[in-house]
Amino acid sequence: MKFGVVVFPGSNCDYDTFHVLQNVMGQETVFLWHKEHNLQGVDCVVLPGGFSYGDYLRSGAIARFSPIMREVKKFADSGGLVLGICNGFQILLEAGLLPGAMLRNKNLKFLCQQVYIRIENNRTAFSNAGRRGQVLKIPIAHFDGNYYAPPELLSDLEKNRQIVFRYCDQNGKLSQEANVNGSVNNIAGLINRQGNVLGMMPHPERASEKILGSEDGKIIFRSMIDYLEKKKGSGKKKAVRAFRPAVSPLPPLIGTF
Amino acid sequence: MKVRILVSLKESVLDPQGQTVRNALHTLGYLQVKDVRQGKVFEIELEGLSRAEAEKMIPEIADRVLANPIIEKFSWEVLEA
Numbered sequence: 601m602k603f604g605v606v607v608f609p610g611s612n613c614d615y616d617t618f619h620v621l622q623n624v625m626g627q628e629t630v631f632l633w634h635k636e637h638n639l640q641g642v643d644c645v646v647l648p649g650g651f652s653y654g655d656y657l658r659s660g661a662i663a664r665f666s667p668i669m670r671e672v673k674k675f676a677d678s679g680g681l682v683l684g685i686c687n688g689f690q691i692l693l694e695a696g697l698l699p700g701a702m703l704r705n706k707n708l709k710f711l712c713q714q715v716y717i718r719i720e721n722n723r724t725a726f727s728n729a730g731r732r733g734q735v736l737k738i739p740i741a742h743f744d745g746n747y748y749a750p751p752e753l754l755s756d757l758e759k760n761r762q763i764v765f766r767y768c769d770q771n772g773k774l775s776q777e778a779n780v781n782g783s784v785n786n787i788a789g790l791i792n793r794q795g796n797v798l799g800m801m802p803h804p805e806r807a808s809e810k811i812l813g814s815e816d817g818k819i820i821f822r823s824m825i826d827y828l829e830k831k832k833g834s835g836k837k838k839a840v841r842a843f844r845p846a847v848s849p850l851p852p853l854i855g856t857f
Numbered sequence: 858m859k860v861r862i863l864v865s866l867k868e869s870v871l872d873p874q875g876q877t878v879r880n881a882l883h884t885l886g887y888l889q890v891k892d893v894r895q896g897k898v899f900e901i902e903l904e905g906l907s908r909a910e911a912e913k914m915i916p917e918i919a920d921r922v923l924a925n926p927i928i929e930k931f932s933w934e935v936l937e938a
Contacts, residue, residue: 657922657923658925661922661925694925700927701925701927701928703866703870703871703873703928704873704874706873707873708873708874708877748870748927748928749927750869750927782873
């Protein structure tokens with residue numbers, strides 16, 4: 601499958617995400633510069649973490665007006681897979697591709713730590729390689745990750761099973777202590793109604809190699825690849841699996857801000 | 858024309874920054890401070906617009922860009938005509 605990692609001024613997990621998709625998951629991957637109008641025929645768009653536009657105004661509030669976001673919206677509206685990680689999640693919320701908004705963390709601290717999240721719904725394009733109730737160890741790094749949804753929206757999200765991940769303890773138990781940023785109903789990741797757009801605050805690209813302390817993040821990427829391969833049909837499956845490049849240097853980023 | 862736009866969290870949304878400021882004020886002995894809500898101020902200079910046009914545009918940009926209507930509300934006033 602072909603993945604596109606969008607690069608905004610201030611993105612800083614773009615290379616990590618690119619590395620994991622290409623070198624760990626063995627997928628063809630390209631960078632998509634925020635000023636571009638062309639998604640280069642990718643099967644999936646990833647909005648990586650970082651501090652797009654310095655998080656000025658509100659996290660993700662300016663990035664949503666980038667030229668490429670018009671294409672991402674069109675892509676999502678036509679059923680394309682879109683994954684937003686951390687700042688990418690915040691951008692999806694600001695762009696209206698996912699419902700709700702982010703508030704400052706409840707303790708007003710930037711949180712950079714390992715957390716545990718529980719798979720609440722494994723019948724999605726982003727979680728099908730995991731089990732329902734499975735606990736994943738994946739780090740977070742954010743200031744504005746306190747997810748908020750007005751009561752009516754929240755009950756809709758619960759009813760439609762749009763909550764894919766919740767903060768929990770090591771044993772999968774939900775608690776206020778485990779809910780480090782104060783998100784309503786411990787929400788760590790959610791999906792849109794159509795099921796093709798997911799936003800999550802934890803960073804799966806930072807938990808996809810043993811040397812980094814956890815490989816649980818691969819479950820998310822594996823799910824997406826399996827979903828896309830199934831969708832495209834088994835004929836293409838072999839060709840895609842064959843694309844396993846040796847670890848190669850990442851392409852330089854060329855562009856002006 | 859100069860306009861001041863005030864953006865703050867809705868009453869229904871918890872404001873931990875405002876609470877922290879209130880707690881600090883209490884520590885200093887200002888116990889009469891019952892509540893603090895924190896927000897953002899934008900001072901915007903406009904040109905080439907009639908008053909009526911400005912009154913139409915200001916709420917539009919506040920709603921589309923300056924505030925996130927899910928969590929924030931806004932008010933505005935004209936500083937200089």
